[in-house]
Amino acid sequence: MSTVRDADVVIVGGGIVGAASAYFLAKHGARVALFEKGVVAGEQSSRNWGFVRIMGRDPFEVPLAIESVRLWQTLEAELGADLEWRQAGGMAVAGTEAGVAAYERWLDVGRQYQLPVRVLSNREIRDALPGAEGSWPGALYNATDGQAEPAKVAPAFAEAARRLGAHIITGCAVDAIERTGGAVTGVLTEQGPVRAPTVVCAAGAWSSRLLSGVGVAMPQLAIRGTVARTTPVRAIAGAGVWAPELAFRQRRDGTLNIVDGSFFDYDLVPATLRWAKDFRPMWNVFKSYIRFGVGAPLVEGLIGLVPGTARHDRPFRTTRVLDPPARGERVANALAGLARVFPDIRDAAITRSWAGFIDMTPDMIPVIGPVSEAPGLVVASGFSGHGFMLGPIAGRLVSEVVLDGRASLDIAPFRLARFRDGTSLGPRPLI
Numbered sequence: 001m002s003t004v005r006d007a008d009v010v011i012v013g014g015g016i017v018g019a020a021s022a023y024f025l026a027k028h029g030a031r032v033a034l035f036e037k038g039v040v041a042g043e044q045s046s047r048n049w050g051f052v053r054i055m056g057r058d059p060f061e062v063p064l065a066i067e068s069v070r071l072w073q074t075l076e077a078e079l080g081a082d083l084e085w086r087q088a089g090g091m092a093v094a095g096t097e098a099g100v101a102a103y104e105r106w107l108d109v110g111r112q113y114q115l116p117v118r119v120l121s122n123r124e125i126r127d128a129l130p131g132a133e134g135s136w137p138g139a140l141y142n143a144t145d146g147q148a149e150p151a152k153v154a155p156a157f158a159e160a161a162r163r164l165g166a167h168i169i170t171g172c173a174v175d176a177i178e179r180t181g182g183a184v185t186g187v188l189t190e191q192g193p194v195r196a197p198t199v200v201c202a203a204g205a206w207s208s209r210l211l212s213g214v215g216v217a218m219p220q221l222a223i224r225g226t227v228a229r230t231t232p233v234r235a236i237a238g239a240g241v242w243a244p245e246l247a248f249r250q251r252r253d254g255t256l257n258i259v260d261g262s263f264f265d266y267d268l269v270p271a272t273l274r275w276a277k278d279f280r281p282m283w284n285v286f287k288s289y290i291r292f293g294v295g296a297p298l299v300e301g302l303i304g305l306v307p308g309t310a311r312h313d314r315p316f317r318t319t320r321v322l323d324p325p326a327r328g329e330r331v332a333n334a335l336a337g338l339a340r341v342f343p344d345i346r347d348a349a350i351t352r353s354w355a356g357f358i359d360m361t362p363d364m365i366p367v368i369g370p371v372s373e374a375p376g377l378v379v380a381s382g383f384s385g386h387g388f389m390l391g392p393i394a395g396r397l398v399s400e401v402v403l404d405g406r407a408s409l410d411i412a413p414f415r416l417a418r419f420r421d422g423t424s425l426g427p428r429p430l431i
């Protein structure tokens, strides 16, 4: 483990957002130290579906998504790595006529940005998915959506940052952010204090907890998404597809990542109560998609409230990699959905399944930018299920905020303060 005592910028978290930030900062000459308590991309950034989707996003996110896709298009060359990038479109299939109407309304957002987005008929859906059986009222389709292999991307950013001189320190938790007279002065890590005038919190699902240590409140909860991988099958789709009974992406080797598109799991934790008021509008909008559960996260969370326990005193060292169990019922539903939609590949078998906690904000768009009450602190977190797609642009915006004092795109809608000053518009994404 390399030892660092000071840096221009300390980044907390080695997911795609932290690693991309390290890359763009190092590329522009900053001395960067990134600390990751576990391994690079151990949590959400390697566990996600791999969709790089613009369509259906919150209107505030669309300009960032478009610019991110522009970065994705040349990312393999930029990082010198194979990311299994493919820009073959994205499709979100509606289960109801009301769903189609909502997609049709989103076309206005897409047109504003000249996106080649359109609503497909049932016939067009079936043409795009040869062998698919089913009757769907319509689907939103965008030809510029893409996909990539999650496990490859954050490590490629981290490696490219390292080549540019960044310190990427894994297995080393940041226990606390330090402030003097209000301004950030560095961090306390497992290997001791590190001085830095700027600290970037890119700690994924742990951000709210880390920030609370310096008196900064960020409403954040996490839902559990379960994913399964099948054996290789015939070519079924180039696009990433989200349908009510089945979401899937076909990987380069012919295997599929499949997901039960109908439900996510929400494990109750002590923070559920703390942020209940902030998240109530989101629960109301998405309640038919979320299954609430009581289990280990609640027990562990309650232990973490007790001073003297490791979970309370050193929470970031206690769980090196958040590795929630895959929900068997979701895997079974996804496999059943696959057999229903593509009867000819019903013999596909599951080779592995996994889950990940998806960190959410109450309005389902991230926090990106400086924190006014803590000079030197920059937050890039709360990506609400969109952070794989947004990762490259988030990293570039962080580097601009840190090095230029301003971002090249409008990041005002992503201010942390929106949750306090009442300017958050609430959850608006369609998908």
Ligand SMILES: Cc1cc2nc3c(=O)[nH]c(=O)nc-3n(C[C@H](O)[C@H](O)[C@H](O)COP(=O)(O)OP(=O)(O)OC[C@H]3O[C@@H](n4cnc5c(N)ncnc54)[C@H](O)[C@@H]3O)c2cc1C
Pocket (backbone or CB within 6 Å): 012, 013, 014, 015, 016, 017, 018, 035, 036, 037, 038, 039, 040, 041, 042, 043, 044, 045, 046, 047, 048, 049, 050, 051, 052, 053, 172, 173, 174, 175, 202, 203, 204, 205, 206, 207, 210, 224, 225, 226, 227, 316, 320, 321, 355, 356, 357, 358, 380, 381, 382, 383, 384, 385, 386, 387, 388, 389, 390
């Ligand atoms: C099942 C699932 C499906 C998804 N599908 C998609 C998709 O298709 N498309 C899409 O765009 N997004 C998707 N997402 C969301 C996307 O994966 C996330 O938004 C994105 O990966 C967030 O990246 P991050 O860097 O902010 O966080 P993370 O990847 O969670 O990284 C944060 C890192 O910070 C580290 N850390 C935390 N605290 C500390 C500390 N104190 N000290 C040191 N290190 C610390 C953690 O160990 C972790 O590695 C999905 C997520 C999941 C789980």
